[in-house]
Amino acid sequence: MSFNIDNFKDIDPGQRILMGPGPSDVPPRVLQAMSSPCIGHLDPTFLFLMNETQQLLRFLFQTENQLTIPVSATGSAGMETCFVNLVEPGDEVVVCVNGVFGTRMCDIVDRIGGKLTRVDAEWGKTINPEDVRNAVKGKNPKVLAVVHAETSTGVCQPLEDLSKIAADSGALFLVDCVTSLGGLNVAIDEMGIDAVYSGTQKCISCPPGLSPISFSARAMEALQKRKTPVLSWYLDMSMVASYWGDDRKYHHTAPINMIYGLREALRIIGEEGLNERFARHLKNHRAFVAGIEAMGLSMLVAEGERLPMLNTVCIPEGADDLAVRKTLLNEFGLEIGGGLGALAGKVWRVGLMGHTSRQRNVLLFLAALETILKAQGVPTNPGALEAVASVYNQP
Numbered sequence: 139m140s141f142n143i144d145n146f147k148d149i150d151p152g153q154r155i156l157m158g159p160g161p162s163d164v165p166p167r168v169l170q171a172m173s174s175p176c177i178g179h180l181d182p183t184f185l186f187l188m189n190e191t192q193q194l195l196r197f198l199f200q201t202e203n204q205l206t207i208p209v210s211a212t213g214s215a216g217m218e219t220c221f222v223n224l225v226e227p228g229d230e231v232v233v234c235v236n237g238v239f240g241t242r243m244c245d246i247v248d249r250i251g252g253k254l255t256r257v258d259a260e261w262g263k264t265i266n267p268e269d270v271r272n273a274v275k276g277k278n279p280k281v282l283a284v285v286h287a288e289t290s291t292g293v294c295q296p297l298e299d300l301s302k303i304a305a306d307s308g309a310l311f312l313v314d315c316v317t318s319l320g321g322l323n324v325a326i327d328e329m330g331i332d333a334v335y336s337g338t339q340k341c342i343s344c345p346p347g348l349s350p351i352s353f354s355a356r357a358m359e360a361l362q363k364r365k366t367p368v369l370s371w372y373l374d375m376s377m378v379a380s381y382w383g384d385d386r387k388y389h390h391t392a393p394i395n396m397i398y399g400l401r402e403a404l405r406i407i408g409e410e411g412l413n414e415r416f417a418r419h420l421k422n423h424r425a426f427v428a429g430i431e432a433m434g435l436s437m438l439v440a441e442g443e444r445l446p447m448l449n450t451v452c453i454p455e456g457a458d459d460l461a462v463r464k465t466l467l468n469e470f471g472l473e474i475g476g477g478l479g480a481l482a483g484k485v486w487r488v489g490l491m492g493h494t495s496r497q498r499n500v501l502l503f504l505a506a507l508e509t510i511l512k513a514q515g516v517p518t519n520p521g522a523l524e525a526v527a528s529v530y531n532q533p
């Protein structure tokens with residue numbers, strides 16, 4: 139086999155509009171920050187930026203938690219971090235499952251050797267707190283875990299009741315807010331959340347590669363009281379915490395330029411303001427749904443249980459799922475997601491996350507979808523763009 143380096147061209151992916159389940163569109167300022175010079179990870183200039191990044195993350199999580207840092211890997215590593223640090227072999231763990239990511243939590247608990255109790259709900263529905271209350275009855279769970287924003291279904295899980303159940307049963311409340319953080323209110327101290335993880339590429343609109351996490355004082359205490367060492371060396375927060383803390387004890391090399399990017403993305407969020415950002419996500423979601431329903435299509439999730447940043451649209455009768463997504467990408471530069479697991483071939487997942495959540499994208503997507511469905515001979519009702527406009531015209 140001959141190897142010719144001239145066959146390897148410059149990277150030139152072209153422009154896309156990322157309306158899938160993540161990554162979302164990255165603002166140019168973030169990419170620019172990431173191209174700043176790489177310096178040493180113990181350089182005082184970088185240590186200062188690490189501290190600022192932690193302050194910005196505490197602002198976003200609305201927390202006083204000391205251990206609030208980005209884990210050096212994607213959201214799934216944040217999930218694993220929370221479980222491997224807080225669960226020891228034999229510990230009882232209750233996991234709520236109504237989509238792909240709850241299922242993944244169960245897999246991790248099994249691998250650790252935790253005693254797993256699952257509370258299931260139908261995909262596309264919320265978890266019933268009554269089922270959780272029954273599941274913890276007579277048990278002594280160390281952790282109660284739930285996904286706030288199930289990206290596989292588009293369901294938003296209310297956390298108040300579950301937080302109370304966790305507190306009443308003495309369990310640590312562990313929440314996946316990979317998709318909600320930066321688009322929905324995630325005030326972890328107020329909501330009684332003990333361990334939380336997220337990802338940078340959803341509503342924070344930074345490229346994938348870091349997983350912001352935060353542990354409450356109770357979670358830190360559970361970590362300190364462990365009888366066995368944390369099963370993962372890399373994700374052991376007792377060591378990573380002293381790298382991010384005052385000791386600066388070398389553990390691994392922080393991904394310098396990724397941290398630059400995250401810091402800039404968080405700075406953009408701070409400039410916009412949390413409430414303004416949540417309101418923007420909600421408005422664009424409402425406009426999107428108005429357009430979808432005016433076309434005669436329907437949403438998978440019932441009104442009142444929907445996520446503003448991830449919309450699951452039922453694929454209409456006669457539409458060719460793959461061809462629609464391919465045409466959106468090839469002719470409109472627009473990426474959306476297909477269904478996952480049980481919902482494959484049944485729904486489209488349309489993200490309106492972070493920087494992607496804009497009026498321009500809502501209108502472009504609906505116009506493009508209508509055009510493509512017409513070409514496939516799938517009937518749609520007229521008036522989608524008018525329905526969208528009426529939402530934007532409301533004060």
Ligand SMILES: *Cc1c(COP(=O)(O)O)cnc(C)c1O
Pocket residue numbers: 160212213214215217239285287288289290314316317337346
């Ligand atoms: C995307 C996502 C993850 C996994 O994050 P990765 O960055 O892909 O590892 C976990 N949970 C939820 C709810 C997600 O949407």
